Amino acid sequence: MKTHWQILVVDDEEVMCESLAAWLREDGYVVDTAPSGRDAVEKARLRDYAIYFVDLKMPGGMDGIETMMQIRRLHPEASIIIITAYATVDTAITAMKEGAQEYIVKPCNPEEISLLVNRIIKVKNLQRENTILRKKLTRQYCVHDVVSKNPRMQKIMALCGEIASLRSTVLIQGESGTGKELVARAIHNAGDRASKPFVAVSCAALAETLLESEFFGHEKGSFTGANQQKRGKFEMAAAGTIFLDEIGDISPKLQVDLLRVLQNRSFYRVGGSVEVSVDARVVAATHVNLKQAVADGKFRDDLYYRLNVIEIRIPPLRERREDIPLLAHHFVERLAHELGKDVSDVGEGALRLLLDHNWPGNVRELENAVERAMVTCRGPVLTEGDFEFLAQTAAPAPAWAVPAGMTIEDMEKVLITATIQRTQGNIKEAASVLGIDRSTLYEKIKKYEIPR
Amino acid sequence: MKYLYVAATEEVEHAALAAVTARVAAEFGGPVRSMELGSVDFAFDAERGQYGSIPVLDMLLRRYPRDAAKLLAVTERDLFIPVLTFVFGQAQLGGRVGVVSFARLRQEFYGLAANREIFLERAHKEALHETGHLFGLLHCAERLCAMSLATTVRQIDLKDDAFCAACAARLRRNPEGRKV
Numbered sequence: 001m002k003t004h005w006q007i008l009v010v011d012d013e014e015v016m017c018e019s020l021a022a023w024l025r026e027d028g029y030v031v032d033t034a035p036s037g038r039d040a041v042e043k044a045r046l047r048d049y050a051i052y053f054v055d056l057k058m059p060g061g062m063d064g065i066e067t068m069m070q071i072r073r074l075h076p077e078a079s080i081i082i083i084t085a086y087a088t089v090d091t092a093i094t095a096m097k098e099g100a101q102e103y104i105v106k107p108c109n110p111e112e113i114s115l116l117v118n119r120i121i122k123v124k125n126l127q128r129e130n131t132i133l134r135k136k137l138t139r140q141y142c143v144h145d146v147v148s149k150n151p152r153m154q155k156i157m158a159l160c161g162e163i164a165s166l167r168s169t170v171l172i173q174g175e176s177g178t179g180k181e182l183v184a185r186a187i188h189n190a191g192d193r194a195s196k197p198f199v200a201v202s203c204a205a206l207a208e209t210l211l212e213s214e215f216f217g218h219e220k221g222s223f224t225g226a227n228q229q230k231r232g233k234f235e236m237a238a239a240g241t242i243f244l245d246e247i248g249d250i251s252p253k254l255q256v257d258l259l260r261v262l263q264n265r266s267f268y269r270v271g272g273s274v275e276v277s278v279d280a281r282v283v284a285a286t287h288v289n290l291k292q293a294v295a296d297g298k299f300r301d302d303l304y305y306r307l308n309v310i311e312i313r314i315p316p317l318r319e320r321r322e323d324i325p326l327l328a329h330h331f332v333e334r335l336a337h338e339l340g341k342d343v344s345d346v347g348e349g350a351l352r353l354l355l356d357h358n359w360p361g362n363v364r365e366l367e368n369a370v371e372r373a374m375v376t377c378r379g380p381v382l383t384e385g386d387f388e389f390l391a392q393t394a395a396p397a398p399a400w401a402v403p404a405g406m407t408i409e410d411m412e413k414v415l416i417t418a419t420i421q422r423t424q425g426n427i428k429e430a431a432s433v434l435g436i437d438r439s440t441l442y443e444k445i446k447k448y449e450i451p452r
Numbered sequence: 453m454k455y456l457y458v459a460a461t462e463e464v465e466h467a468a469l470a471a472v473t474a475r476v477a478a479e480f481g482g483p484v485r486s487m488e489l490g491s492v493d494f495a496f497d498a499e500r501g502q503y504g505s506i507p508v509l510d511m512l513l514r515r516y517p518r519d520a521a522k523l524l525a526v527t528e529r530d531l532f533i534p535v536l537t538f539v540f541g542q543a544q545l546g547g548r549v550g551v552v553s554f555a556r557l558r559q560e561f562y563g564l565a566a567n568r569e570i571f572l573e574r575a576h577k578e579a580l581h582e583t584g585h586l587f588g589l590l591h592c593a594e595r596l597c598a599m600s601l602a603t604t605v606r607q608i609d610l611k612d613d614a615f616c617a618a619c620a621a622r623l624r625r626n627p628e629g630r631k632v
Contacts, residue, residue, distance in 0.1 A: 019506060025545055027601060028590040083535070107537045109498075111603035379505035 005050035005121055006030045010040040010067060012058045016106075018055060023110075024117070037062030041070045046325055046351045046356040048075050050124050051117060056084035056091060065098055072099050072323065087415070140286045146182055147330045150320035156183065156312055163310055164191030169262065171247075171307045172285040174314030177364030181243060182286035183312060187283060196240030199280075201233045203254075204246035208258040212252060213270050215261075222271020234267060237280035247307065248286035248293055255300045259442070262306045313424055317359040317366060321336070324354050327363060332382065343374050349384035357390055413448040416441070420450065454521035456480055458579070459487035459512070461527040468554065468575065472526055475576040476583060479614070489515065491527055497512065505531040505542040505551055512549035521628070522586045523549045524579060530555035541578050544586035552578045556605065574605065576613050584619065587626050592619050 007029050011017040014035065021031040032049070034040035037058055052071055056064035068080045082095040087105040095103045102116055105193075146157055163170065164187050172180045181200060188198045206214055209223075217232030220263070233242055245404070261267045266277045284307045293299035317324065328346045336343050346354070359365050373386035377428075415435065423429040431441040458476055458539025460469040469486060477484035495507040508531065512523055524543075531553040532538050540557070556576040559567045580598040592599035597616035602608040615623065 013534070015506060016534045020535040022542075022545065023533065023539075026543075026585055026591055106535050107532065108535065109603070110539065113536070114601060114603050316486065411473050 005124065006032065006047060007051045008032050008034060008040060008043060008049040009052065009053045010034045010037065010058075010064070011035060011053075011055040012060075013055075016055070023113075027114075027117070029117075036060050037064070037067030040067050041074070042135070043348075044071045044074050044078075045322075045355070046348060048078070049077065051120055052078055054080055054082055056082050056095070057086065057181070065094060068095070068100060069098055079124070081116065086179050090353045091300065143270055146179060146186055148320065148323045149326060150315070150323050152315050153320060153323070156314065157186065157337075159310075160186045160223035161190050163187060164189075165193075166191075167281055168309040169281070170283045170310045170312060171290070172283065172312045172314065173290065174285075174287065174452045175316045175362055176287050177362030178314040178316055179363050180287075180314060181245060183314060184243045184283040184285060188243075188281075190451075191438040192344055193240050193281060198241050198243065199237040200243040201246060202245045204249040208251045208254060211250065212257065215254070215257070216267050216269050217272075218270035222269075226271070227315050229269070232267075232269065234261065234278050235276060239279045240281070242280045242282055244282065244284040246286055247284040248290055249298060252300070255303050259300060259303045259306060262303070263428075315422075317362045319422065324359075324366065327366055328354055328370055328382075331367050332374065335371055335374050339371070339374055341374050341377075342380055343377060343382060345381045345382045346370075347383045347449050350382045350387055353384050353387050353390065409448075412444065413450065416444055416448065417450050420445075421442050453519065454484075455483055455485045455517075455519055456583075457485050457487050457517060457520045457521060457523040457576070457595065459489050459515075459525045461489045461525065461529065462491050464526055464529045464554070468572070469526060471572050472552075472575055472579045475613070476524065476579055479580055484521075485517075487517065487523075489525060492527055495529075497532070500532060501530075501568060502532040502538065503527070503529040503553075505533055505539055505553075508551050509544065509549050511544065512551065520548070522583065524583050524586065525549070525551040526554060526575070526579065527551060528554050534554070543582040543585035545590075547583050547586060550582040550586050557608070562605070570609075573613060574608050576616040577602075577608055577611050579614070580611050580615065584615065587623055587628060589615075589619055589622060592616060594618070 005045045007024055009017050009021050009024070009031060010033075011020075012035055017033040017035065021033050024031045032043055032047075033041050038060065040052070040054065052068070054064045054067050058064060058067070064082050064084070068082065071078050071080060079101045080099065081102045081104060082100045083104050083106050085106050101120065104112065104116070146153070148154065148157070159265060160183060170184070170187060172178050172183055185198060201214060203211060213230065213232065215232050215234060217230045217235055218226050220226060220229045257267070261278055262282065266275045268275060289360055290299055290308070294301045294304045325346070328351065332343055332346055335341070350434060354366070356367075362366075367388060370382070371389060372389065373382050377386040378384070416430070419430045419433050420427070423433065427438055427441060431438045434441065456476060457559055458469065458473040463542055473484055473486050492503055492508050492511070494511070495503040495505075508525065508527070509547065512525055520535055531542065531551065533542065538556060539553070541550065541552035552575070554571070554575060555561060557564060558571050564614060577598050584599045589599050591601040594600060594616040595610060596612045598611055598614055599616070599619045600607075600611055604613060
């Protein structure tokens with residue numbers, strides 16, 4: 001199973017790089033090389049390698065320790081082996097303290113490297129097996145359609161598992177195409193209601209009167225065209241889940257009706273007099289900022305609080321770029337089967353292009369882009385040329401201009417506010433993103449009176 | 453018609469070259485040609501007291517005969533690649549040239565009494581191993597197979613002087629292998 005594991009050798013001396021790579025390739029590993037720390041980090045951004053061999057001394061302002069730290073920031077679980085020709089106790093201690101798995105002195109004994117690589121791969125295989133088994137055990141396979149290694153998404157998926165069997169209402173917020181329905185289905189599938197219906201209603205698609213009938217059903221003769229009794233989506237969901245997509249778009253009247261349903265757990269069919277009880281769990285989603293809509297008087301605050309018992313905010317794809325290669329490969333794998341195309345991989349150039357794109361349409365846009373590229377591509381690997389259309393369709397990014405008269409303090413306040421919003425009030429994460437320590441961030445929050 | 457070539461550097465005794473050539477011919481079939489190379493002193497690294505296998509492979513590429521399908525060289529010199537203390541041999545994976553060092557295959561290297569039988573058996577195994585790489589074979593998980601990775605002579609001694617069934621089948625499926 002060695003071919004599944006990829007190794008990156010990082011050394012500024014080409015002969016060193018290539019000779020180790022060739023030696024490892026004979027063992028069946030797929031080996032990439034990088035001539036500098038910067039190249040290595042760039043490659044690690046595109047691909048998660050099982051093992052990184054990193055030379056300690058490299059020119060260009062980025063030595064082996066710095067390279068290792070940056071790689072570990074991208075892949076905290078990375079196995080990094082520092083190699084050096086100039087071993088000292090100090091460098092060995094520093095390397096190990098910063099997270100190197102091993103520290104070896106070149107030239108190394110072939111047996112030593114062979115044993116080391118085998119040991120790491122053995123552990124990786126066991127870890128992978130363990131993850132698969134654990135996922136099976138905790139039924140996390142129910143959420144396998146959500147592909148992400150982003151920490152925020154991981155937290156969301158963990159939360160989905162925790163809340164799956166509760167009855168509490170969930171409000172999912174996120175831009176279009178971020179996968180709100182997928183998350184709603186994940187919650188449904190991971191819980192006790194998995195065997196019951198999952199009924200999705202798009203509130204934006206229907207007119208108010210039709211939507212009322214869609215929600216609650218109607219009695220025969222209740223309005224023109226109502227030739228027979230019809231069950232509404234709440235009834236159809238029964239003991240399952242009703243997913244109300246684009247809830248921010250419903251009319252004030254329907255907001256009142258929905259509030260009543262959530263409060264009383266019952267409703268009347270349109271034109272009916274018999275009370276129908278509701279057992280379905282409500283999961284709502286919206287792309288608009290509902291809190292803002294409440295502040296603007298467009299959405300009832302009491303309904304907002306009823307819906308927002310458990311809040312999930314899905315980050316847009318541009319804020320979790322590390323998922324782009326993962327998602328691209330996932331879509332290629334899935335679409336190759338669906339489209340019957342012999343495409344198995346995404347080339348490095350294409351991945352770079354995908355990483356640079358802004359994805360206003362989020363994961364859905366990425367999926368469509370991969371599908372379009374696969375339809376027209378000729379080889380087994382998607383290349384930069386297959387995604388040429390992205391450059392043509394991409395709207396030019398608006399140039400960010402500093403408003404006239406802005407002070408450094410104004411700018412700092414804006415930056416801190418935006419970062420805290422992006423991290424959803426997580427101060428530790430915000431401080432890390434801003435590159436300052438927590439106590440400094442607290443001081444600035446106090447100074448600028450930034451709401452958290 | 454393309455031939456498999458087995459070449460020897462100047463210090464290699466004729467009998468050893470003949471024995472290895474015969475073993476390779478028996479395993480891969482078809483005519484195998486012998487070839488004499490000069491010295492590999494150009495590859496000597498004074499600091500390490502060893503010979504770089506990469507410059508040796510470069511030299512073999514320059515001297516590659518027109519009618520060669522593959523070229524395997526044998527030498528008495530102790531070989532290394534920069535990152536490792538030594539190599540028993542090196543070959544281009546799926547490529548044209550490879551080299552085997554006899555230096556560490558001899559009992560004398562380890563301070564033991566010379567034993568020609570043991571030496572030749574190890575030389576056969578390593579010649580098959582590096583030639584296997586030339587035909588694209590990777591290291592084999594089967595410990596007894598000639599393609600299993602050996603980093604010590606003990607591991608070489610444990611191997612068989614032959615490919616396992618799976619590696620032999622891979623060789624048969626290799627269209628390049630069938631041309632030889």
